[in-house]
Amino acid sequence: MRKSVGTYLIERLQQLGVRRIYGVPGDYNLEFLELIEQAEGLTFIGNCNELNAAYAADGDARLSGISAVLTTYGVGDLSALSAIAGSYAEGVPVIMISGIPPLHAIAQRALLHHTLADGGYENVMNCYRQFTVAQARLVPQDAAVEIDRVLGAAWREKQPVYLQLPSDTCCVSIAAPAGSDISPQPGSDPVQLQAAVAEIVRRLEQATRPVLLLDALVRRYDLGAWVRQLSEMLDIPFATLxxxxxxxxxxxxxxxxxxxxxxxxPALYDLVRQADCVIGLGVRFVDATSGYFSQSFDSDAFINIGAFDVRCGTDAFMGVAAADLLDGVLAHLAARASSSPTTKTTPVTTTEVPGKAIGTAEWGQPAFWARIQTFLRTGDVVLADNGTSLVALTHMRMPAECHFVSQPIWAAIGYTLPALLGALNASPERRHLLFIGDGSFQMTAQELSSILRAGHRPVIFLLNNRGYTIERMILGEKAAYNDIANWDYAALPDVLGPSGGAVCLRAGNADELEAALRQAEDPRHLVFIELAFEPMDGPTGIASFGGVVRRYDYGAFGEG
Structure with missing residues (x-):
């Protein structure tokens, strides 16, 4: 069967579950956009710029499993690159597609717009090789093979990939394989799997103080049911990064x-430090998730389960898929439990007490976040931008079935506003709450127009500290470089969207917050709440966090 390259790419995207492609039109991707317009079950979501488009695709993929972004060559690619790098750091499968100049122009080294005008056409590809797990320039002779290879890598490894689609290749017909699966899971080596299962079961049976440490692998590979069953079967306490x-x-x-x-x-720190079996699920200790590398536990007691390998102390088992491993461990434990009683551990609860409504005389971020704890409800999608919002919400207990979206590793401020658009598109039936600071908001504010254009109804909390509060906590409390223009934030929805498309509110005290939250409980429109705080007003613990960062980054120079 013969199909055009563009048609085959669209069909394979849909086969993986891609339902939306975010991006910006450009002269090198218009023919592919024509095909998307004609495709049933696939929608192009136009964005204000390519950076926002890639952020939106990332937010979509975190709820739907996979998404895609389309740009034009050069200017579009490099605009989106920071967002794609964030997807790589955080393990989010985003398929980046670039419409590039025609193959005949590339062969002739033509000096075209959107290039460096030096005849070179490898520089952008070289950039993307650093931030994606697979790449290809699609040419007619091997386009089908390369599409399947690259898309399969995105699905299996849960990482971004990059495809260049030349403008004169999109509608060229190719021999297309029919019905083959482009995303087979590699499976496990049976010998390695059996050995790994036996070693983990042995360690669990000997342990009296086991604990589970969960990282992004759990959600990325949908391992929650296995991990929950293991925790419940043996009464093992778990913590998350x-x-x-x-x-x-x-x-x-x-x-x-x-x-x-x-x-x-302190209780959780001691629980992990004293554990005699620490089972990690894809654990990576970066500065932001380890208290600046202050983690402490017995390395010989550490089992770290990766997507396709597992390490038990100094032993490594390669070619072992996480789902197969957990299946095997649970099967062994269930079989042994049926033949002999299993000694269970007793979990120790160390979580924080949920917040309460604030008094009318109280105002400030500690009181605000305590009130927000009671505002959250089952099934919410909560987005926390980097800064005071992430610091506060990370240590807040989420109700059941919530989905938490943040970017603690790449830590790009402004990520969550366009990511909100993607999350809303992926799961429009759920309530979405965005918490974002004024500095973060100014990075990507224009994408609020896309959210309003689509008729979405999230609740957006804009924390206005008149500058970069988290940076002030690190260095430069009163420095001009941490100041930003003080926008009239609550007026923006009426500028960026249809009149009456949003309920815009301001709160500068506890009574005004309560009035705003009452309107936000059942929003019939997007609800935008601007919250006024002093520049150094932050959640509990942020000042000490700033001190840790200052000492790590600047040493003695930061204490002057």
Whole structure:
């Protein structure tokens, strides 16, 4: 069967579950956009710029499993690159497609617009090789093979990939394989799998103080059901790193809170430090998730389960898929439990007490976040932008079935506003709450227009500290470089969207907050709430966090 390259690419995208492609039109991708317009079940979502488009695709993929973004060559690619790098750091499968100049122009090294006008056409590809797990320039002779290879890598590895689609290749017909699966899971080596299962079961049976540490792998590979069953079967307490917040239900009696080394609660820090079996699910200790590398536990007792390997102390088992491994461990434990009683551990609850409504005389971020704890409800999608919002919400207990979206590793401010658009498109039936600071908002504010254009109804909390509060906590409390223009934020929805498309509110005290939250409980329109705080007003613990960062980054120079 013969199909055009563009048609085959669209069909393969849909086969993986892609339902939306975000992006910006450009002269090199218009023919592909024509095909998208004609495709049933696939929608192009136009964005204000390519950076926002890639952020939106990332937000979509975190709820739907996979998404795609379309740009034009050069200017579009490099605009989106920072967002794609963030998807790589955080493990989000985003398929980046670039409409590039025609093959005949590339062969002739023609000096075209959107290039460096030096005849070179490898520089952008070289950039993307650093931030994606697979790349290809689609040419007619091997387009089908390359599409399947690259898309399969995105699906299996849960990472971004990059495809260049030359403008004169999109509608060229090719021999297209029919019916083959482009995303087979690699499966496990049976010998390695059996050995890994036996070693983990042995360690669990000998342990008296086991604990589970969850990272982004759990949500990325949909391992929650296996991990929950393991925790419940043996009464093993679990904690999550900031990168996997709400990956398992935080109302579970086994949930112990967010682990971040010495930034954890003292009880949780001691629980992990004293554990005689620590089972990690894809654990990576970066500065932001480890209290600046202050994690402490017995390395010989550490089992770290990766997507396709597992390490038990100094032993490594390669070619073992995480789902197969957990299946095998649970089967062994269930079989042994049926023949002999299993000694269970007793989980120790270390989570924080939920917040309460604030008094009328109280105002400030600690009181605000305590009130927000009571505003959250089952099934919410909660987005926290980097800064005071992420610091506060990371240590707040989420209700059952919530989905938490943040970017603690790449930590690009402004990520969550366009990511909100993607999350809303992926799961429009759920309530979405965005918490974003004024500095973060100014980075990507224009994408609010796309959210309004689509008729979405999230609740957006804009924390206005008149500048970069989290940076002030690190250095430059009164420095001009941490100041920003003080926009009239609550007026923006009426500028960026249809008149009456949003309910715009301001709160500068507890009574005004309560009035705003009452309107936000059942929004019939987008609800935008601007919250006025003083420049150094932040959640509990942020000042000490700033000190840790200052000492790590600047040493003695930061204390002057």
């Amino acid at each position: 900031a990168t996997s917040k709400a990956a398992l239900c935080e109302t579970s009696p086994h949930y112990q809170g967010i682990y971040g080394g010495k930034a954890s609660s």
